[in-house]
Amino acid sequence: MSHSLLDGWVALAGSSRAAGAVGAELVARWAEPHRRYHTLDHLRAVLDAIDRLAPVADDPDAVRLAAWFHDAVYDGKAGSDEERSAQLAQSRLARCGVPGERVAEVARLVRLTATHDPDYTPDPPGPAAPGWDEPAPGEPGLGAPAPGAPGSNGPASDRLEPDRLEPDRPESDRPESDGRGSDRPESDGRGSDRLGSGPAAGRDANGAVLCDADLAVLGGDDYAGYAAAVRQEYAHVPDELFRLGRAQVLRRLLAAPRLYRTALGHDLWEARARASLTAELATLDS
Numbered sequence: 001m002s003h004s005l006l007d008g009w010v011a012l013a014g015s016s017r018a019a020g021a022v023g024a025e026l027v028a029r030w031a032e033p034h035r036r037y038h039t040l041d042h043l044r045a046v047l048d049a050i051d052r053l054a055p056v057a058d059d060p061d062a063v064r065l066a067a068w069f070h071d072a073v074y075d076g077k078a079g080s081d082e083e084r085s086a087q088l089a090q091s092r093l094a095r096c097g098v099p100g101e102r103v104a105e106v107a108r109l110v111r112l113t114a115t116h117d118p119d120y121t122p123d124p125p126g127p128a129a130p131g132w133d134e135p136a137p138g139e140p141g142l143g144a145p146a147p148g149a150p151g152s153n154g155p156a157s158d159r160l161e162p163d164r165l166e167p168d169r170p171e172s173d174r175p176e177s178d179g180r181g182s183d184r185p186e187s188d189g190r191g192s193d194r195l196g197s198g199p200a201a202g203r204d205a206n207g208a209v210l211c212d213a214d215l216a217v218l219g220g221d222d223y224a225g226y227a228a229a230v231r232q233e234y235a236h237v238p239d240e241l242f243r244l245g246r247a248q249v250l251r252r253l254l255a256a257p258r259l260y261r262t263a264l265g266h267d268l269w270e271a272r273a274r275a276s277l278t279a280e281l282a283t284l285d286s
Contacts (some may be wrong), residue, residue, distance in 0.1 A: 026044035037229035049213035066109035118207030219269025
């Protein structure tokens with residue numbers, strides 16, 4: 001698996017010695033022993049989903065590079081993992097000779113996976129659940145974005161609450177270079193190193209493709225395997241606490257008016273994802 005993945009990496013980052021070293025480092029990160037879901041299998045699945053959605057993206061290769069980095073740092077700490085992964089992308093891609101504008105876009109996309117909340121409206125719009133264009137009775141309308149809608153505080157993310165449900169990771173399992181210290185670009189942590197102004201309002205096609213691809217597993221053939229792997233990553237958490245936290249995640253996902261922002265992703269995965277999420281929630285609540 002790693003060999004074919006590295007071939008794809010070379011196609012994106014080039015065949016220089018620096019690019020080869022970064023590719024090998026990324027494969028090693030994705031193969032860390034504490035991972036159960038955020039593994040090389042997940043990376044490959046996201047890249048495959050991006051291939052299906054590539055016609056929607058403005059820069060498909062930037063999206064693919066972002067996929068390589070989006071969980072490159074994974075300690076189970078939502079927000080922190082994505083920020084450190086973005087800073088790792090800025091550091092490593094610069095070594096590979098990737099143009100600065102693309103590096104900045106990749107870092108922006110990696111940070112976006114902390115919320116899965118791209119500012120994107122399909123054009124033409126795909127079918128949506130109630131609440132996307134017109135609210136159903138009793139649901140939030142245009143004046144108050146629904147969970148998962150652009151600009152809301154209820155993004156479609158499958159991450160558990162980090163303060164209570166962090167995967168165990170022995171200190172000895174941490175790579176010597178993890179995007180901190182000398183590996184981090186000079187930054188105040190508040191975005192001063194983020195170049196460019198980003199896409200126009202409602203036009204973040206790259207972000208929509210990456211977020212849809214990252215959540216494609218929810219509408220895939222092996223949802224049960226995905227759910228079991230997530231549980232294994234939090235094996236140290238007592239069953240009752242995990243059940244409560246996981247149910248909260250599932251309710252937040254189901255409350256979003258649509259899980260997938262692109263029309264193509266919506267058509268491919270939305271119905272099946274909602275059915276799988278609903279079934280798992282019913283099991284947790286039983």
